[in-house]
Amino acid sequence: RSGVFPALVAGAALLIDYVLTVAVSVTAGIEAVTSAVPALFPYRVWLCLGAVVIITIANLRGVRESGNIFAAPTYLFVISILGMVAWGVIGTTLGRMEEAPYEPHPPGLEGISLFLLLRAFSAGCTALTGVEAVSDGVPAFKPPEAHNARIVMAWLGVITVAMFLGITYLAYDFGIVPGGNETVVSKIARRVFGGGFLYYEIQAVTMLILLLAANTAFADFPRLSFFLARDRFIPRQFATQGDRLVFSNGIAILAGVACLLVVVFQGDTQQLLPLYAIGVFISFTVSQSGMVRRWLRLREEGWVWRIWFSLVGAVVTGIVLVTLAFTKFTEGAWIVVLLIPSLVVVFLIVHRHYDTVAAQLSLEGMAPPPPLEGTILVLVGDLHRGVVRALQYAQSLSPNAKAVYVETDPERTRRLEERWTKWGMGTPLIVLNSPYRSLLGPLMEYIDQLQRQRGQHHVVTIVLPEFIPAKWWQQLLHNQTALLIKGQLLFHKNVVVTDVPYHLRH
Template identity: 45%
Template structure:
């Protein structure tokens, strides 16, 4: 994971999100082991003498009139290579066809892997998509700061300007730091990769845990806040708050499953509308204040419930810092930009931070000049908009734009969390299924995981998730602090020209972020921050458990096996067992309940393989066992038969137990259980048949050296 000797110009064009990520290349040790194993193989010419030509022109699956209607076209693409292409929306059942059509209507046609570059976003689309969370936070960030200050009375509201100035300094420091992060790590992953590379894996996992929590909360809180704005305007929808929120998450999920480019064009409009509305509000408000000589309107008297002290100031600073949630989005999503990715990402990040500063500072200044204070029945942004536009449609436009951007602010998390999980899966800390690119070249599993997690939180809290807002600062500023501390180490170790200036910027950002982190964790602990304080170490533990499992899998299944001794993993003396054909001794087991065409087809298949085979029949009583053996003799007794009496009338346990016993007494044998299987046309018909193969597979899955397979027999009309 190191980046020593990194050259952004050289690395910018190298692929990061690749459809081949699930199938990484073999390491050199495994390649050498593979060569040794291959040299020991002994197979006859019959193995390579195929009864068919695999490249005899176009090969279509599911021609008209057949039961198989998968609808695939296989075209030769060089010696030993075929390319599969869907040619129809056909499945093997009417239900499957309906689902396939609905899927294509919602998500569109599958995209080829070669389309991944065309799916990237230009800067003007990436800006609203990645900035929706950051820009929407100004709708509540200044109010969160003033809500703390007003506890010390209306006289303390004058501190909003110096606190806002300190927050602007923090925005500049953090934004500059992430510009440097994009330059130093042009393949994305942001805080996770920086902290892992410069501070160690545990710091990287801590940053990742904070971001995971932040992204999930971003979706649940943003959607619930947007739905609350809608239900406030339309009270009749209040009882349907949770279904509405889940529907919004479903829309976001569907839009992102359609792919990066499609989602970008759909969700860009609300952010641009909000940006235009708030910038217009600020411009008109400043112009009117300038006309009045920037006279400050006195705030209404508010009694103090707390004394004004350093703790109140720090709490206000930490609360106002919630305006910065989402500032790390670009560093996590560098690969979604068009080439040159890191240059375009830095440009968009600069635009984002500049716009954030203008919005935050402008709104805070206007709130101060107009003497506004937080109210329970109306947000500060709403008060300011109503005061600035007492007539005309502009107030309604600002409110509608605010509701929309809050609803779609969650889209930033849908862009970033799947990519964070991608990098973590590549390192083995989360399930590797998060590496998978769906048929629209979106990280589908990460999108689904985020939607489910956010939906669970929404349902658990009844759609009222504002109590989760205090958790924001803890999770996101944990990632900020670790990322910028890691960048200080990055520059200190590499000592490139100008490294002292860059390290100083990162150090200032790290110090200010740490102040917010500690303040939020302490002052908001009882308000919900304790959840993050406990959840971060729990997530780190889970990540490490997943990594240990994958390490064990690699040690066990690798072509270059290792043994664990006192000094740690060491290369094994020999190759792993049973990796060449001459080492495998076969015995086929065929469970037969009755002699019909399904059983005879299975017996014929096993007999054609030319390997030792044994038939098994489970009987509930001796009379039936004798009758079956007579039928077997009538057939010709071509394969040895064992009848097993099961007086308690169970079937799967005796079959599994007998196979396990044979394997236990003959560990050099590979047992293959081939079960006759009847394939039905409709799902409901499966309930009418025993699912012997599936039940037997579950019973034997933990037994080594036993293979469970089936011989399908299709019902014909």
């Protein structure tokens, strides 16, 4: 169990990262749209919410179907960005593209310190966030799963590095810096292609690929939630699959929290980014450290070079993590730094609850239970067909069933007693006086009195007559007394509530 705590830290970090992946990817995708069509910028929050809803619906239809929906934009994006980089590099190399003037850095104002290098390195490493989705989604690959996942990871690394270096080179060569309401990719594409069709195509595929990035979180957040729920660290509802064989509860929670972040941060990517990389680099560091421990313990063939490989990875990602937490703390990273340990505490509380419940429900060491006795009480508020049906049901359970009426108006009690002789089915009617016109107070006192008189092994069954209107909206026109009674008696020991519905025709 020594590895439980690091695993929970990594799990909490990844859950937060997946939520932020959706929020950041969707807002960045909509930024690509507003960069091409500036008139849409004031509506970016609504556009982000609409995009989250569309991705949610696609995933609720099934992970395989949503994967097919987003496959084509992936290939189109890779071809388009690499084509833009190649065209831009060729143009600048051959002198066919005029370089944008930029001012050189004034000498002597700032030295290149180790801290500055670490900060730049850490900022660049955030471009690698998202590759963990491949390792988390290994079970979703076709057999052999691990082999196919390694191939995807290798190609992902090659393509990511090529595009990242190409875009960085063009931004430097063109003198492009982040800022304003236009993205860096949009500025580069506008310089390379002008404002024609290819520019808008770049913006469109950028938007689509960022929605695909959000889609990976919709696949991995529910899967990680399933693992945590299976091990009883979060509510078991997260382990339940819907009718489309997807973890619909996890998808719904992810979409709801992501939409909340979009609204709170007003669809601003720059405000969301400081929160983004902390969680994933915690997971990277913990996983690499775990691999170091594994190689030390098993000492399998080739463990020496493998352990150094994992150790370097743990050290590098740990340095990035500390640097990001320090430099971005006041910009919002403090939220993630505080939220991760809070989630771990919640995991442990939930797990302890499930362990306690399992221990109390276990048959281990249980003595033969004593015989139970019971009293059947039909709670009556009026006399109608629904009550008559409930009286019939109560008499089928016990011939000694009784009816209980809480008196709030003596005149109503008199009219009820007059009709009871004919329609009471021979059931004795007990009238409880309520001087303060309270329904639950006298009833609870009567139940407590019965249980005190007859002992702890006496069960009181409350039969509730309830008529059900034909239309759902008609339910709003009637008092929800039965619901209040069921809610009050739910936590009362040795009390069983049975609802007897009487369905109206129209």
